[in-house]
Amino acid sequence: MSVAYEAHEYDVLVVGAGGAGLRAAIAASAAGAKVGVVMKSLLGKAHTVMAEGGVAAALANVDERDNWKVHFSDTMRGGAYLNQWRMAELHAKEAPERVRELEAWGAVFDRTHDGRILQRNFGGHRYPRLAHVGDRTGLEMIRTLQDHGIHRGMTTHMETTLVALLLDDGRIAGAIGYDRERGRLRVFRARAVVLATGGFGRAFQITSNSWEYTGDGPALAYRAGAELMDMEFVQFHPTGMVWPPSVRGVLVTEGVRGEGGVLRNSEGKRFMFDDIPPLYRNQTADNPEEGWRYVTGDRNARRPPELLTRDHVARCIVREIKQGRGSPHGGVYLDIAWIAEKIPNAGEHIRRKLPSMYQQFKELADLDITREPMEIGPTTHYAMGGVRVDADTQMSSVPGLFAAGECAAGLHGANRLGGNSLSDLLVFGNRAGQYAAEFAQQHGPARPDEAQIEAAARAAVAPFERAASAESSPFLIQQDLQVMMQSHVGIVRRADEMEQALTKLENLRQRAERVGVAGNREYNPGWHTALDLRNLLLVAEAITRAALERKESRGAHFREDFPEKSPEYGGFNQVLRRGGDGRMELRRQPLPPMPAPLQVIIEEMK
Amino acid sequence: MASATFKPSGVREGLHGEDRGESKMSRAIFRIWRGATAPRDTERASQSGSGFVDYPLEISEGMVVLDAVHRIQAEQAPDLAVRWNCKAGKCGSCSAEINGMPRLMCMTRLNHLPLDKPVQIEPMRTFPLIRDLVTDVSWNYSIKRRIQPLTPRPPDDSDGTWRVQQQDMDRVQEFRKCIECYLCQDVCHVLREHQGFDEFAGPRFFTHMAALEMHPIDQGSRLKALREEFGLGLCNITKCCTKVCPEGIHITDNAIIPLKERVVDEYFDPLRMLFRRKTK
Ligand SMILES: Cc1cc2nc3c(=O)[nH]c(=O)nc-3n(C[C@H](O)[C@H](O)[C@H](O)COP(=O)(O)OP(=O)(O)OC[C@H]3O[C@@H](n4cnc5c(N)ncnc54)[C@H](O)[C@@H]3O)c2cc1C
Ligand code: SF4
Ligand code: SF4
Ligand code: FES
Numbered sequence: 001m002s003v004a005y006e007a008h009e010y011d012v013l014v015v016g017a018g019g020a021g022l023r024a025a026i027a028a029s030a031a032g033a034k035v036g037v038v039m040k041s042l043l044g045k046a047h048t049v050m051a052e053g054g055v056a057a058a059l060a061n062v063d064e065r066d067n068w069k070v071h072f073s074d075t076m077r078g079g080a081y082l083n084q085w086r087m088a089e090l091h092a093k094e095a096p097e098r099v100r101e102l103e104a105w106g107a108v109f110d111r112t113h114d115g116r117i118l119q120r121n122f123g124g125h126r127y128p129r130l131a132h133v134g135d136r137t138g139l140e141m142i143r144t145l146q147d148h149g150i151h152r153g154m155t156t157h158m159e160t161t162l163v164a165l166l167l168d169d170g171r172i173a174g175a176i177g178y179d180r181e182r183g184r185l186r187v188f189r190a191r192a193v194v195l196a197t198g199g200f201g202r203a204f205q206i207t208s209n210s211w212e213y214t215g216d217g218p219a220l221a222y223r224a225g226a227e228l229m230d231m232e233f234v235q236f237h238p239t240g241m242v243w244p245p246s247v248r249g250v251l252v253t254e255g256v257r258g259e260g261g262v263l264r265n266s267e268g269k270r271f272m273f274d275d276i277p278p279l280y281r282n283q284t285a286d287n288p289e290e291g292w293r294y295v296t297g298d299r300n301a302r303r304p305p306e307l308l309t310r311d312h313v314a315r316c317i318v319r320e321i322k323q324g325r326g327s328p329h330g331g332v333y334l335d336i337a338w339i340a341e342k343i344p345n346a347g348e349h350i351r352r353k354l355p356s357m358y359q360q361f362k363e364l365a366d367l368d369i370t371r372e373p374m375e376i377g378p379t380t381h382y383a384m385g386g387v388r389v390d391a392d393t394q395m396s397s398v399p400g401l402f403a404a405g406e407c408a409a410g411l412h413g414a415n416r417l418g419g420n421s422l423s424d425l426l427v428f429g430n431r432a433g434q435y436a437a438e439f440a441q442q443h444g445p446a447r448p449d450e451a452q453i454e455a456a457a458r459a460a461v462a463p464f465e466r467a468a469s470a471e472s473s474p475f476l477i478q479q480d481l482q483v484m485m486q487s488h489v490g491i492v493r494r495a496d497e498m499e500q501a502l503t504k505l506e507n508l509r510q511r512a513e514r515v516g517v518a519g520n521r522e523y524n525p526g527w528h529t530a531l532d533l534r535n536l537l538l539v540a541e542a543i544t545r546a547a548l549e550r551k552e553s554r555g556a557h558f559r560e561d562f563p564e565k566s567p568e569y570g571g572f573n574q575v576l577r578r579g580g581d582g583r584m585e586l587r588r589q590p591l592p593p594m595p596a597p598l599q600v601i602i603e604e605m606k
Numbered sequence: 607m608a609s610a611t612f613k614p615s616g617v618r619e620g621l622h623g624e625d626r627g628e629s630k631m632s633r634a635i636f637r638i639w640r641g642a643t644a645p646r647d648t649e650r651a652s653q654s655g656s657g658f659v660d661y662p663l664e665i666s667e668g669m670v671v672l673d674a675v676h677r678i679q680a681e682q683a684p685d686l687a688v689r690w691n692c693k694a695g696k697c698g699s700c701s702a703e704i705n706g707m708p709r710l711m712c713m714t715r716l717n718h719l720p721l722d723k724p725v726q727i728e729p730m731r732t733f734p735l736i737r738d739l740v741t742d743v744s745w746n747y748s749i750k751r752r753i754q755p756l757t758p759r760p761p762d763d764s765d766g767t768w769r770v771q772q773q774d775m776d777r778v779q780e781f782r783k784c785i786e787c788y789l790c791q792d793v794c795h796v797l798r799e800h801q802g803f804d805e806f807a808g809p810r811f812f813t814h815m816a817a818l819e820m821h822p823i824d825q826g827s828r829l830k831a832l833r834e835e836f837g838l839g840l841c842n843i844t845k846c847c848t849k850v851c852p853e854g855i856h857i858t859d860n861a862i863i864p865l866k867e868r869v870v871d872e873y874f875d876p877l878r879m880l881f882r883r884k885t886k
Contacts, residue, residue, distance in 0.1 A: 041689075041699065042743070044697075044698075045698070045699050046691075047691075049691075049697045049785075050697065100767055101766070103767060103823075104756075104758055106756035106821070108775050108778050108779055110772065115768075117767070136783065138696075139696065140782060143784075147756075148755065151751070151755050210690070210693065211690070211691070244667055244669070245666065245668060246669045250693060250694050360695070363695065363713050364694070475680040517685070518684060518685060519684070519685030520685075522642070522687075524687070525679060525684065525687060526679075526684030526685050
């Protein structure tokens with residue numbers, strides 16, 4: 001029996017319309033390919049729209065000492081040297097060009113006094129490096145790419161979710177999915193596919209991520225035979241809202257600290273001065289006065305400890321809370337209002353520099369950040385891990401399958417610096433698009449066979465054939481998964497808890513297999529959640545297995561039972577793939593040796 | 607030092623209560639549009655079984671309307687269709703009409719609504735309904751595609767960049783705050799009552815075109831299109847669009863009126879008209 005579906009054909013199929021996907025689509029179109037872009041939401045609504053603080057690029061507009069070498073070494077240091085050096089190099093070199101071209105496409109960045117793109121301080125970046133638009137940089141970026149892209153001949157398929165990749169004799173041949181509106185199945189044949197599906201923060205309970213972030217890209221790629229890497233490194237952003245409960249996890253941009261915001265515990269103490277890691281001691285202010293001078297642009301001052309890397313700041317916050325010095329709702333205080341002591345018109349300054357933060361707290365928490373400190377705590381934010389790709393071309397181990405942006409691994413190593421994601425999207429989105437177009441040119445059409453299509457289609461509609469019940473509600477299973485991952489594989493990890501997590505994941509998977517949904521296929525969130533669940537379970541397992549095997553603490557990965565960094569573990573990434581028996585296999589992939597000139601740069605910048 | 611004057615926020619009276627994180631529960635009724643026929647189509651709606659359904663719900667402190675919808679989805683109606691992404695007023699996905707007012711569901715707090723009567727949530731009325739709270743807004747995307755994109759003058763610097771002062775960007779940045787929620791389109795009578803989809807671009811795209819027209823490096827011109835194709839003249843400055851904009855963009859005063867003035871200057875200025883006739 002064959003299934004009914006609508007067919008489309010492209011040279012390059014881009015999955016995702018965030019920064020990475022749109023940039024890839026623009027590049028592939030420019031290279032002459034016929035491009036289709038598929039996305040789960042509407043155009044312009046992808047996660048990229050939420051990015052606040054800025055895009056990192058060594059433009060050296062604010063501090064001429066900045067250049068790609070400094071950006072490169074900052075990125076490597078931030079990633080605890082597990083980054084793919086080649087990606088970090090390309091990223092640092094190409095980001096300025098990618099940011100500048102956005103201006104020609106309509107982006108309107110904040111300006112310096114001499115009329116150039118303004119840059120701001122951010123954690124882990126030695127110099128002011130983040131081009132920004134107030135605290136809505138992501139909106140500016142996605143709108144620019146979207147408005148430019150729609151005039152470049154790409155075809156968009158909005159609210160269309162892909163559920164499986166299709167292969168032709170080991171090579172990529174397209175993908176299959178459904179449209180949300182009517183639930184019709186759609187088959188996209190393509191010579192090359194670029195995954196740009198973003199992250200998987202939805203695997204955890206407290207997150208800044210939206211419903212879209214269910215790890216579809218990595219999961220689809222894994223099932224198609226691609227490798228995943230660095231899955232143990234999940235970034236917990238130090239500052240998410242904690243109150244009221246319904247907005248728990250919503251992000252408070254690092255820009256607040258970049259503008260002078262400080263962290264305090266319930267005793268009013270600026271606790272970040274208590275614990276400055278040796279790797280950063282030379283670059284960190286040792287008193288509040290110096291910190292303030294830094295954020296106000298004194299080039300001889302060192303950065304305040306609030307702007308240390310996210311992993312470290314998040315753990316310090318957890319320590320304060322655990323030791324009983326937290327705020328009433330289980331966070332600590334982030335205070336920007338205090339700058340009134342330092343500058344006149346502080347209130348207006350804050351509203352201008354951090355308009356959407358002001359708005360967010362005013363509307364959602366009834367709190368005026370120009371007058372009062374915010375209550376904040378860590379929130380699941382970003383996936384450093386994802387599909388393992390070639391550094392130059394972004395192609396995975398499956399020929400014709402590319403990945404870029406948050407769903408790819410390699411640039412950020414064990415921890416991502418703020419601002420390095422938006423630049424990642426531009427640099428590697430562009431590369432992926434370009435090489436995907438090239439691949440499509442060099443290879444003839446691929447043909448997925450009907451049996452594959454049929455199997456994927458059947459799996460997709462299977463939940464309708466099972467009775468819906470409270471026990472089998474996909475929403476509840478997802479919730480249980482999130483709560484479990486938060487407590488067992490969260491910020492602080494332990495072997496015994498993660499062993500338990502694996503068992504619990506197995507139970508959840510069995511429950512997920514019995515999920516039934518009611519209603520029909522038209523815009524049915526129950527069904528959508530049921531399908532996303534499969535991907536979420538897969539990435540949750542990958543995170544847990546990788547985290548269990550990394551018996552050290554490094555970057556975003558913290559093990560209570562192995563609290564120190566281990567030199568042994570500093571030499572490899574962990575790679576996961578599906579073994580012959582269908583089980584997840586993990587191996588250690590030694591880091592590629594870094595060329596001497598780059599080593600010298602790193603030494604010089606220490 | 608700062609710490610001496612430090613007053614933690616969470617212990618303020620009234621807002622967070624003394625119960626330290628425990629939220630107070632109460633009940634409210636949510637009257638939500640269900641079905642695939644739009645509310646305005648009263649007759650067909652009742653025939654096709656579309657209509658309002660009441661959902662009683664336990665609510666807790668700090669909830670927004672979208673939280674309530676999600677809770678109903680998880681506990682009572684798993685197939686309740688709703689669009690959302692960011693939950694923080696940044697993506698413009700969750701537009702709906704709440705107690706008759708076009709708003710973002712994620713930015714509408716329950717404690718700002720009267721809860722002694724049902725909270726009515728219905729889809730935006732101006733656009734075709736897909737199902738429940740989800741409408742087909744694709745028309746907006748088709749308008750965008752017809753607008754001339756940024757057409758920059760040659761770069762000022764050899765590295766391909768332009769020198770532009772912040773004060774020249776301020777006005778454009780106001781318009782660039784738009785999250786494309788289309789609430790202004792929803793409320794504008796030219797679209798809502800008069801269905802002017804073929805001749806009118808709507809306030810969202812007037813701000814978009816204003817941002818391009820006022821962009822310091824742009825050399826394009828959209829005035830002709832504004833007049834002939836996008837129906838700028840049909841706007842009679844009722845300002846309803848400005849009132850509902852969640853981003854607080856002064857759509858009428860800062861975008862539409864200046865655009866109208868530019869059109870007048872271009873097409874109705876006697877000197878210019880004379881000039882144009884001569885050069886023809
Ligand atoms: C609140 C917040 C603030 C941030 N601030 C910053 C910042 O200041 N600076 C910075 O550098 N980074 C920041 N980040 C991180 C950064 O925004 C993201 O990492 C980045 O936007 C990811 O972009 P992307 O293109 O990879 O994916 P996304 O923008 O998430 O796009 C993913 C796309 O894939 C589509 N998709 C997913 N699955 C499927 C499927 N199965 N089928 C079809 N389509 C699919 C989605 O619909 C979407 O269109 C922030 C993140 C958050 C959450
Ligand atoms: S001011 Fe013009 S565009 Fe705005 S709602 Fe009124 S008629 Fe429509
Ligand atoms: S102008 Fe305002 S109301 Fe209109 S779409 Fe943009 S944000 Fe929404
Ligand atoms: S969900 Fe993004 S604006 Fe409401």
